[in-house]
């Protein structure tokens with residue numbers, strides 16, 4: 318079954334010309350996000366920067382959006398999201414921003430309305446944390462961080 322939601326989207330003042338997030342194929346998971354920089358912005362090698370998108374969202378309760386890198390930019394230019402996946406909370410009404418870092422060797426020029434990242438919507442279950450004295454036993458127990466071998 319395909320879950321279906323309405324998500325409100327808003328162009329922030331001064332960003333009337335910015336492109337709205339867009340799926341580049343019908344069954345794509347992610348909506349590509351477009352840079353709302355003035356003119357162009359250059360990310361030097363090793364530099365990180367918060368790139369504006371000019372948009373804000375209102376998601377229904379029980380959804381989040383994740384900001385993820387575009388694999389083509391990562392492969393060709395070493396451009397990725399530093400905090401991937403970035404978390405957009407359902408109650409956030411501010412501008413969606415993308416924290417990019419240039420892990421490549423060359424300066425990377427970002428132009429206005431260039432696709433810089435993608436946004437994937439996810440359902441968030443309702444959780445109640447219950448504090449207990451002891452947790453149930455499992456075969457793994459506390460083993461982790463490679464304890465099953467290479």
Ligand SMILES: O=c1ccn([C@H]2C[C@H](O)[C@@H](COP(=O)(O)OP(=O)(O)OP(=O)(O)O)O2)c(=O)[nH]1
Nearest residue numbers: 384400402403404405406409412413414415416
């Ligand atoms: O890549 C991102 C990550 C976050 N945000 C916005 C939406 C999110 O709801 C808010 C807070 O993000 P997060 O919880 O990751 O940041 P924090 O450092 O824990 O800050 P806060 O104390 O504001 O929650 O910032 C973005 O626009 N882009």
